[in-house]
Amino acid sequence: MILNSIRAEWFKVARRPSMWITVALLLAVSIGLEYVLVYVVATHPPRGAAAARLGNALTNARIDLYPASLIKKTLANMSGLYGIFALIIGVLVQGSEYAWGTVKTSHLQLPGRITIAFGSLVSLAVLGLLMAIGLFAIDGAAAYAVALFDNVSVSWPSATDLIKGVAAAWLILYFFELLGFTLATVLKGSAVAIGVGLAYVLVIENLVFTLLDNLGDTFTRIHELFPIANAGYLQQAFGAVRAAEAAGPPPVDANHAVTAIAVWVIGLAVIACGVLRVRDIT
Amino acid sequence: MAQAASNLVETRALTKQYGAAVLAVQNLNLTIHEGDVYGLLGPNGAGKTTALRMLTGLIRPTSGTAIVAGGPPGSHQSLARVGAMIETPAFWPYLSGRDNLRLLARYCRLPDSRVPPVLTEVGMTEHASRAFGTYSTGMKQRLGVAAALLKDPALLILDEPTNGLDPQGMVEFRNLIRDLGRGSRTVLLSSHLLNEVEQICTRIGVIRQGTLVAEGTIDEIRGGSHLVVRATPFDEAKRILEQAVGADKITVQDGTFSLSVDTSQAAAIARDLVTGGVELTELRPGERSLEDVFIELTGTESGS
Numbered sequence: 001m002i003l004n005s006i007r008a009e010w011f012k013v014a015r016r017p018s019m020w021i022t023v024a025l026l027l028a029v030s031i032g033l034e035y036v037l038v039y040v041v042a043t044h045p046p047r048g049a050a051a052a053r054l055g056n057a058l059t060n061a062r063i064d065l066y067p068a069s070l071i072k073k074t075l076a077n078m079s080g081l082y083g084i085f086a087l088i089i090g091v092l093v094q095g096s097e098y099a100w101g102t103v104k105t106s107h108l109q110l111p112g113r114i115t116i117a118f119g120s121l122v123s124l125a126v127l128g129l130l131m132a133i134g135l136f137a138i139d140g141a142a143a144y145a146v147a148l149f150d151n152v153s154v155s156w157p158s159a160t161d162l163i164k165g166v167a168a169a170w171l172i173l174y175f176f177e178l179l180g181f182t183l184a185t186v187l188k189g190s191a192v193a194i195g196v197g198l199a200y201v202l203v204i205e206n207l208v209f210t211l212l213d214n215l216g217d218t219f220t221r222i223h224e225l226f227p228i229a230n231a232g233y234l235q236q237a238f239g240a241v242r243a244a245e246a247a248g249p250p251p252v253d254a255n256h257a258v259t260a261i262a263v264w265v266i267g268l269a270v271i272a273c274g275v276l277r278v279r280d281i282t
Numbered sequence: 283m284a285q286a287a288s289n290l291v292e293t294r295a296l297t298k299q300y301g302a303a304v305l306a307v308q309n310l311n312l313t314i315h316e317g318d319v320y321g322l323l324g325p326n327g328a329g330k331t332t333a334l335r336m337l338t339g340l341i342r343p344t345s346g347t348a349i350v351a352g353g354p355p356g357s358h359q360s361l362a363r364v365g366a367m368i369e370t371p372a373f374w375p376y377l378s379g380r381d382n383l384r385l386l387a388r389y390c391r392l393p394d395s396r397v398p399p400v401l402t403e404v405g406m407t408e409h410a411s412r413a414f415g416t417y418s419t420g421m422k423q424r425l426g427v428a429a430a431l432l433k434d435p436a437l438l439i440l441d442e443p444t445n446g447l448d449p450q451g452m453v454e455f456r457n458l459i460r461d462l463g464r465g466s467r468t469v470l471l472s473s474h475l476l477n478e479v480e481q482i483c484t485r486i487g488v489i490r491q492g493t494l495v496a497e498g499t500i501d502e503i504r505g506g507s508h509l510v511v512r513a514t515p516f517d518e519a520k521r522i523l524e525q526a527v528g529a530d531k532i533t534v535q536d537g538t539f540s541l542s543v544d545t546s547q548a549a550a551i552a553r554d555l556v557t558g559g560v561e562l563t564e565l566r567p568g569e570r571s572l573e574d575v576f577i578e579l580t581g582t583e584s585g586s
Contacts, residue, residue: 102372102374
């Protein structure tokens with residue numbers, strides 16, 4: 001039954017144009033903002049006072065574009081911009097089911113409610129993995145092109161580090177997908193779920209802990225349990241890009257960050273499945 | 283709960299309450315036999331859809347029990363033998379009609395080869411490649427029935443299946459449902475349209491404000507036939523009729539007698555009246571229409 005549910009859920013996801021449009025947009029934003037735009041600015045630096053103000057920033061940004069920085073460059077936006085794309089995908093997968101009324105259509109078939117939810121979670125995991133691999137692939141291609149343009153030697157990160165980087169990207173993206181999926185489940189729709197998700201990711205966690213962290217170590221320790229913070233720590237565990245080196249090392253190590261995000265992933269999955277299991281389908 | 287071998291649906295005191303104020307279904311005792319084309323009849327808001335949602339496991343009853351097609355509602359055992367279309371058919375709009383059914387077939391572990399026969403059965407083969415989002419209401423309804431038929435179910439549950447259809451579409455759809463109900467398949471149909479139920483169903487249940495107020499064959503629901511008599515002089519005719527059938531079986535309205543007796547007594551009653559010197563001007567079997575009964579039971583008029 002579980003396998004049938006996974007096949008059915010993937011059938012829906014794989015044939016849905018908006019999924020692939022979102023993924024394509026993510027890849028386009030990644031290459032456009034992170035490579036093309038940065039390279040254009042770095043190769044056409046401002047003059048005069050603006051140049052003095054920027055200092056070495058443009059030189060550092062240009063060096064970050066080379067293949068040696070691929071992992072930290074690709075991970076740099078994972079808990080922000082890329083995560084928001086993943087959040088939207090998670091919302092779309094579940095929120096649209098409520099908008100179309102297809103929740104009841106699915107649940108009138110054979111598998112149980114949890115089995116169907118499990119199929120969705122597996123589909124999201126696969127999609128998240130494809131997004132992570134896609135991001136590394138397209139960023140890698142862009143980094144290689146930049147190195148060729150600048151006529152510098154091409155030095156890639158080790159295969160092991162690349163695999164770890166893809167795994168970290170997948171875990172962060174999957175967390176965001178599940179955040180969207182769970183919000184859409186609880187709120188029974190897309191619009192409010194995206195709004196609440198964006199508010200949390202962009203404002204709430206940062207704003208609350210920016211204030212609370214000033215009150216003492218206790219709040220700092222609590223902050224280290226929250227998902228957006230840990231997604232950031234996990235990124236930083238691979239090293240900061242030159243442009244952000246001043247931020248310093250993360251307060252927790254990668255194991256802590258991975259464990260914390262995994263707990264959040266499991267927690268969100270349990271909440272979504274629990275709500276689906278007990279709530280009437282009206 | 284013990285279930286008689288011939289009952290495909292049996293509910294006992296099934297109740298659904300939303301919050302403290304809304305009692306959507308109250309103590310519903312429903313019995314549907316194998317092979318029935320059963321009509322759940324009631325005005326809008328009577329609790330029909332809530333009852334069907336409970337029978338398919340979409341919502342859980344507040345109290346009471348039900349066995350549907352051999353298992354509790356929503357259980358694997360039950361869903362394996364039940365095909366349902368509840369309210370408006372809902373599908374994935376970016377998928378074609380065919381792909382929507384292929385998707386549902388994957389849920390049910392059915393081969394894709396099951397899809398073409400059901401498309402043919404509902405007359406949707408030529409539209410199967412179009413995206414569901416482009417379908418007319420009638421096509422959506424047909425695809426909904428096709429989806430319900432995918433599992434070749436022993437019990438087919440259709441909730442207001444002709445809602446939104448034009449008159450021609452309604453006629454076609456009724457014929458389709460009638461065909462589907464032939465043979466051993468059991469059909470449970472909800473509707474607020476009397477003529478629809480009268481044309482399609484073999485048994486009906488009438489629901490009002492969440493309570494089942496009548497259940498039986500259409501003849502049983504109508505309360506059987508009676509005799510209509512007009513005769514003069516009125517008083518003498520009344521005296522003779524009271525002697526013949528008993529005063530408790532006679533009602534009078536606008537100078538016409540209505541006798542709650544078997545129509546086979548018509549000849550004897552005619553003879554009594556004529557030999558008693560009464561001029562008999564009308565003697566015929568009378569039947570209450572389903573609409574009369576419906577209005578009497580629910581206090582509302584149907585949409586038909």
